[in-house]
Amino acid sequence: MYTKESLAVVWLKRDLRLQDNEAIQNAIKTGKRVLILFVFEEFLIKDPHYDKRHWDFIKESIHDMNQHLIPYNSKVLAVNSELAATINQLQQFYNIRDLFSHQETGLLCTYHRDLKIKRYCHNNLITWTESVWNGVLRGIKNRKGWVSKWKTYMEAPQVQFHPKNQLLTIHEIEELEKQFSATNLTTSEHNLIQKGGITEALKYQNAFFKEKYLNPKKEKDTINTESCSRLSPYLAWGNLSTRQVWQSAKAIRPLSKNKKDLDAFTARLKWQAHFIQKFEMEHTMEESSINKGYQMLKKNISQKYQIAWEQGQTGVPMIDASMRCMNATGYLNFRMRAMIVSFFTHLLWQPWQDCAVYLSKMFIDFEPGIHFAQVQMQAGETGVNTLRIYNPIKNGHELDANADFIREWVPELAHLQTKHIHEPYLMTPLEQGIYNLKLGTDYPLPIIDLKANRKRASKILWEMKNDAMVMEENDRILKKHTTNDSFHHAV
Numbered sequence: 001m002y003t004k005e006s007l008a009v010v011w012l013k014r015d016l017r018l019q020d021n022e023a024i025q026n027a028i029k030t031g032k033r034v035l036i037l038f039v040f041e042e043f044l045i046k047d048p049h050y051d052k053r054h055w056d057f058i059k060e061s062i063h064d065m066n067q068h069l070i071p072y073n074s075k076v077l078a079v080n081s082e083l084a085a086t087i088n089q090l091q092q093f094y095n096i097r098d099l100f101s102h103q104e105t106g107l108l109c110t111y112h113r114d115l116k117i118k119r120y121c122h123n124n125l126i127t128w129t130e131s132v133w134n135g136v137l138r139g140i141k142n143r144k145g146w147v148s149k150w151k152t153y154m155e156a157p158q159v160q161f162h163p164k165n166q167l168l169t170i171h172e173i174e175e176l177e178k179q180f181s182a183t184n185l186t187t188s189e190h191n192l193i194q195k196g197g198i199t200e201a202l203k204y205q206n207a208f209f210k211e212k213y214l215n216p217k218k219e220k221d222t223i224n225t226e227s228c229s230r231l232s233p234y235l236a237w238g239n240l241s242t243r244q245v246w247q248s249a250k251a252i253r254p255l256s257k258n259k260k261d262l263d264a265f266t267a268r269l270k271w272q273a274h275f276i277q278k279f280e281m282e283h284t285m286e287e288s289s290i291n292k293g294y295q296m297l298k299k300n301i302s303q304k305y306q307i308a309w310e311q312g313q314t315g316v317p318m319i320d321a322s323m324r325c326m327n328a329t330g331y332l333n334f335r336m337r338a339m340i341v342s343f344f345t346h347l348l349w350q351p352w353q354d355c356a357v358y359l360s361k362m363f364i365d366f367e368p369g370i371h372f373a374q375v376q377m378q379a380g381e382t383g384v385n386t387l388r389i390y391n392p393i394k395n396g397h398e399l400d401a402n403a404d405f406i407r408e409w410v411p412e413l414a415h416l417q418t419k420h421i422h423e424p425y426l427m428t429p430l431e432q433g434i435y436n437l438k439l440g441t442d443y444p445l446p447i448i449d450l451k452a453n454r455k456r457a458s459k460i461l462w463e464m465k466n467d468a469m470v471m472e473e474n475d476r477i478l479k480k481h482t483t484n485d486s487f488h489h490a491v
């Protein structure tokens with residue numbers, strides 16, 4: 001009788017790499033032959049937090065993994081389907097009892113999907129082994145000892161990729177592709193958005209280390225890239241593990257001419273895990289304020305405001321430049337992300353949930369764990385963090401003194417003198433005539449009264465800080481999420 005060959009399946013999620021990939025390593029350790037699988041799941045493609053730009057980034061990452069798999073005569077099987085349906089179909093040809101992946105700290109819909117997969121595996125006698133993702137721990141109740149565990153994880157040797165002729169061959173995978181709705185890995189041209197893949201990730205990492213820490217130049221950075229590695233999409237989609245980046249940074253430290261900044265960079269890598277850990281332990285943050293006291297804050301939704309903000313048509317140049325830059329490139333630095341959220345939630349007085357969804361679609365590095373916590377923090381709805389209501393005009397003068405950034409992204413203002421460009425609405429009709437710019441027609445007048453709205457937000461939010469429930473929740477949050485970190489007490 002014909003017996004089907006046993007196969008170990010690796011289910012790739014946000015770990016699109018070969019090196020330091022524990023799921024792949026565990027599959028190889030079974031001694032069975034191994035199939036590396038990515039499933040483009042329809043429910044996630046349709047989810048409002050995701051955009052075509054993310055699926056293209058994933059396709060580019062898989063394409064790049066395939067290049068790295070050529071010496072092993074293998075490739076990733078990429079299909080448009082659901083995981084359970086894919087495994088059922090694979091069972092026609094192979095005997096599958098072992099599934100490997102990383103733990104996912106994702107959206108509520110992926111959590112429910114994982115519960116379904118757990119039941120499916122149980123019912124079909126499949127053992128599903130999930131590895132720890134970047135030091136984020138499952139099932140812990142508070143942060144006692146968390147920092148040292150994270151550090152131990154970061155310092156542990158990387159998992160090496162050494163398959164011993166175990167990977168399914170390209171020919172075998174091509175035969176399987178005929179049985180499935182195989183994904184076409186061709187992507188559209190997004191000239192301004194970072195491309196996915198291990199190769200690109202290493203290019204960014206090595207160039208950043210060289211320019212910032214090994215051989216720093218005196219050149220002035222542009223406003224949106226200052227001290228930024230631009231590694232966030234590669235970390236979010238796992239083209240590099242945080243451990244790989246952390247260990248590379250530590251390895252160059254003895255040679256670095258800029259050790260203080262390098263240490264600040266590795267500290268930010270810890271924030272990544274810190275925030276994702278917070279989300280892992282408090283998943284309701286996707287939809288509700290972590291501090292339940294703020295759930296009573298009701299804001300009226302204005303479609304007009306939200307659309308103007310999304311399209312970069314608010315009449316406030318620094319906000320409009322930031323929004324248009326993000327829409328086109330998928331990226332903004334931390335300060336500008338904070339500023340656009342503050343503008344939306346404080347000055348336009350709109351619910352943070354609405355901007356969280358739009359921004360997740362636009363950020364190529366969308367990482368649920370960091371994203372929802374940061375949006376809530378900038379919206380001033382955690383209670384435990386400092387309340388900051390950004391003044392976009394002041395920030396414009398400070399960060400973009402010559403207005404190069406505004407000129408690049410708001411070309412209708414590019415010809416104005418710098419003294420007018422941050423606040424074009426202060427121009428007299430005569431000045432508008434001189435510059436041939438009709439406010440309200442060529443560029444919008446501000447959609448709100450900046451000063452009055454700032455005052456309203458400040459008053460309401462400062463008063464709420466003293467609310468009994470907000471304060472009670474502060475205690476709960478501090479007990480649950482404060483790290484005993486000597487470097488900084490993160491909440």
Ligand SMILES: Cc1cc2nc3c(=O)[nH]c(=O)nc-3n(C[C@H](O)[C@H](O)[C@H](O)COP(=O)(O)OP(=O)(O)OC[C@H]3O[C@@H](n4cnc5c(N)ncnc54)[C@H](O)[C@@H]3O)c2cc1C
Pocket residue numbers: 227228229230231232233235236265268269271272273275332333334335337338341363365366367368370371374375378
């Ligand atoms: C409203 C808002 C939403 C955000 N959403 C995301 C998101 O979806 N995905 C995401 O990766 N980052 C998010 N951030 C955090 C931060 O802005 C980005 O990580 C950073 O700008 C990415 O650029 P970089 O890789 O050049 O960062 P670098 O400064 O070079 O930092 C290196 C890495 O450290 C981590 N990191 C840096 N800053 C933070 C931070 N404040 N919190 C947590 N981790 C950090 C990131 O993984 C980053 O790639 C958000 C910040 C705000 C204010």
